[in-house]
Amino acid sequence: MKRPDWWRSDATAPFRLGPRMLPGRVWTASGCFGYGLAAHDFTAADCASPYAGLGAVVTKTVTPLPREGNPMPRLVETPCGALNSIGLENVGFDAFLTTVLPELEARGVPTIVSLAATTPEDFGPMVRRLHDAASGFRHWHGVELNLSCPNVAEGGHDFGSSPATVARCVAAARADLPDRALLAKLTPNTADIAQLAVAARDAGVDAVSAINTVVGLDVDLRTGQPYLPRRFGGYSGAAILPIALAKVDQIVRGTGVPVVGVGGIATVEDALKFFALGAVAVQVGTAQMRDPFAAARVAAALGQWSSS
Numbered sequence: 001m002k003r004p005d006w007w008r009s010d011a012t013a014p015f016r017l018g019p020r021m022l023p024g025r026v027w028t029a030s031g032c033f034g035y036g037l038a039a040h041d042f043t044a045a046d047c048a049s050p051y052a053g054l055g056a057v058v059t060k061t062v063t064p065l066p067r068e069g070n071p072m073p074r075l076v077e078t079p080c081g082a083l084n085s086i087g088l089e090n091v092g093f094d095a096f097l098t099t100v101l102p103e104l105e106a107r108g109v110p111t112i113v114s115l116a117a118t119t120p121e122d123f124g125p126m127v128r129r130l131h132d133a134a135s136g137f138r139h140w141h142g143v144e145l146n147l148s149c150p151n152v153a154e155g156g157h158d159f160g161s162s163p164a165t166v167a168r169c170v171a172a173a174r175a176d177l178p179d180r181a182l183l184a185k186l187t188p189n190t191a192d193i194a195q196l197a198v199a200a201r202d203a204g205v206d207a208v209s210a211i212n213t214v215v216g217l218d219v220d221l222r223t224g225q226p227y228l229p230r231r232f233g234g235y236s237g238a239a240i241l242p243i244a245l246a247k248v249d250q251i252v253r254g255t256g257v258p259v260v261g262v263g264g265i266a267t268v269e270d271a272l273k274f275f276a277l278g279a280v281a282v283q284v285g286t287a288q289m290r291d292p293f294a295a296a297r298v299a300a301a302l303g304q305w306s307s308s
């Protein structure tokens, strides 16, 4: 598309996020590009690499212990998106720290580490170990707290739906993260997302990421049962773009908390809608699973305008 008259920014230039300079404003979203290591051999005629121009890869969420995730099937394609119930399958924090993060650093991948835990206090030790192990790393830029998982200590409801719990998670992480960006990823499955953003800011985040997936369900008409064994899943992709835009608008206009926009972005036009509302950066999720070059192409399109 033609560059809109209102667009003045340079989304491919480094920008400050809290204590850290990040290399750009187009990122990949957690869980949709693995740990950021699987696509280094990919090539395309119009794009040097799936990593070209990216401001950050947000890793798959890592938990204190390894997790196998939920039983299959756990990903269902819908006409306008995807419904997933992966259950946070990941290698666990120890393996991530000793093998994955050093490899990301060696490859020069700008990295935001996504973390989840079952109690707010679990975040402190993880962040401390991350800080100790990777304080010399040039490409590790920060941590995104995935606050959309069940909180065991509080009876299994989502961490992210209680402002007080959001604040405790952020405070536990911030104390040991003096020199990297700290983000809290917010759930849209709440009546007032702005309240969560305020709780996160007051406890010390540099930005919030909005949104995680929307609760959804789809039925397999052959069986009359939900496709997913756990019935509900997280809905993502093109269909949630207007939901994500609405949530981002509520946060920006209602609170002024810096927001990284996530939800339904596949093209430069989609990304521009978030920037128009005041997002400081954007993340590409589900689109990245269909086309690993999606985020890089968005960055390339914005970069062309910036230099023209």
Ligand SMILES: Cc1cc2nc3c(=O)[nH]c(=O)nc-3n(C[C@H](O)[C@H](O)[C@H](O)COP(=O)(O)O)c2cc1C
Residues within 6 Å of the ligand: 029, 030, 031, 032, 060, 061, 075, 082, 084, 086, 088, 114, 146, 185, 211, 212, 213, 235, 236, 237, 238, 240, 262, 263, 264, 265, 283, 284, 285, 286, 287
């Ligand atoms: C298969 C899949 C796995 C995901 N895993 C994670 C995850 O581990 N941590 C997280 O914070 N978000 C996870 N998400 C949510 C995405 O990061 C993103 O917030 C959401 O999908 C909305 O963006 P999209 O519409 O561009 O996909 C996952 C999404 C999908 C589709």
